[in-house]
Amino acid sequence: xxxxxxxxxxxxxxxxxxxxxxxxxxxxxxxxxxxxxxxxxxxxxxxxxxxxxxxxxxxxxxxxxxxxxxxxxxxxxxxxxxxxxxxxxxxxxxxxxxxxxxxxxxxxxxxxxxxxxxxxxxxxxxxxxxxxxxxxxxxxxxxxxxxxxxxxxxxxxxxxxxxxxxxxxxxxxxxxxxxxxxxxxxxxxxxxxxxxxxxxxxxxxxxxxxxxxxxxxxxxxxxxxxxxxxxx
Numbered sequence: 190x191x192x193x194x195x196x197x198x199x200x201x202x203x204x205x206x207x208x209x210x211x212x213x214x215x216x217x218x219x220x221x222x223x224x225x226x227x228x229x230x231x232x233x234x235x236x237x238x239x240x241x242x243x244x245x246x247x248x249x250x251x252x253x254x255x256x257x258x259x260x261x262x263x264x265x266x267x268x269x270x271x272x273x274x275x276x277x278x279x280x281x282x283x284x285x286x287x288x289x290x291x292x293x294x295x296x297x298x299x300x301x302x303x304x305x306x307x308x309x310x311x312x313x314x315x316x317x318x319x320x321x322x323x324x325x326x327x328x329x330x331x332x333x334x335x336x337x338x339x340x341x342x343x344x345x346x347x348x349x350x351x352x353x354x355x356x357x358x359x360x361x362x363x364x365x366x367x368x369x370x371x372x373x374x375x376x377x378x379x380x381x382x383x384x385x386x387x388x389x390x391x392x393x394x395x396x397x398x399x400x401x402x403x404x405x406x407x408x409x410x411x412x413x414x415x416x417x418x419x420x421x
Contacts, residue, residue: 191229225278226285226292227347233271233299240264240306241333247284247310248321248329258310265307272300287346291416298409299339305402306332309395314393324375327390328399331368335361335406342413351421361410368403372396 240261247257275296279285309329313321342357374378375396383389 225342226275226287227343229271229275230295230299230346231340232344233268233275233296233303234336236264236271237299237303237306238333238336238340240303240343241329241336242414244306244310245326245329245333247313247392251313253322254310254314254318258307258314261307261310263328265303265381268300268303272296285415288419291412291419295409295412295416298405298412302332302336302339302402302405304410305398307407309398309402312391312395312398316395318391318395322365322375322378322392324371324378325395325399327371328368328375328396329402331364331371332399332402332406335364337366339362339406339409342410346413346416349420351417354417358410358414361406364412365403365407368400372400373402 243257243261243264247254247261275292279289279292330421338357338361342354342361345351346358376393379389379392379396383392
């Protein structure tokens with residue numbers, strides 16, 4: 190006749206359960222908080238969009254250039270802090286929701302867009318430009334529209350809606366081409382119509398920073414497309 194010790198079985202099961210919970214707690218320490226990176230991407234994209242709005246307002250009325258440039262600078266500082274926060278989290282995270290190099294590239298390129306927006310605004314104030322040509326406003330609006338697509342794409346990255354990201358990237362590429370055309374037209378008009386060589390140099394530098402910001406948006410799209418190819 191066999192005797193089963195119910196208490197022993199209970200204690201054994203309880204010990205197993207405690208050990209399992211302990212292992213889960215220890216393992217979770219190495220797991221990433223997946224949404225953290227995506228939330229920070231979204232914050233960074235929203236911050237760039239805010240700066241692009243300020244840039245358009247500034248180019249439409251350079252009488253408020255110093256005020257708008259100060260607000261853009263504050264956004265640029267916030268962008269730097271977000272980038273550093275992502276880097277700190279990346280260094281502390283054992284497993285990441287997407288490849289580490291993609292996280293690094295995406296946040297840095299978003300921040301580069303913001304840096305170039307700030308550079309454009311800063312030059313306009315530094316050079317004491319009084320009024321902007323229509324092309325400067327147009328390029329700024331192209332950048333603004335592009336940042337709106339970047340926000341949409343980043344949100345879809347979090348939700349793994351990869352087909353939408355590809356569509357948004359196509360739109361970003363289209364806008365980049367449009368910005369290129371405006372930039373070339375702006376340079377032609379600048380050299381043809383402005384007789385003051387110093388003013389030509391000043392506006393040429395502003396246009397170049399705007400064009401670089403526009404190009405950098407396309408770089409963001411390229412990184413997003415690369416992520417989609419890896420995970421779709």
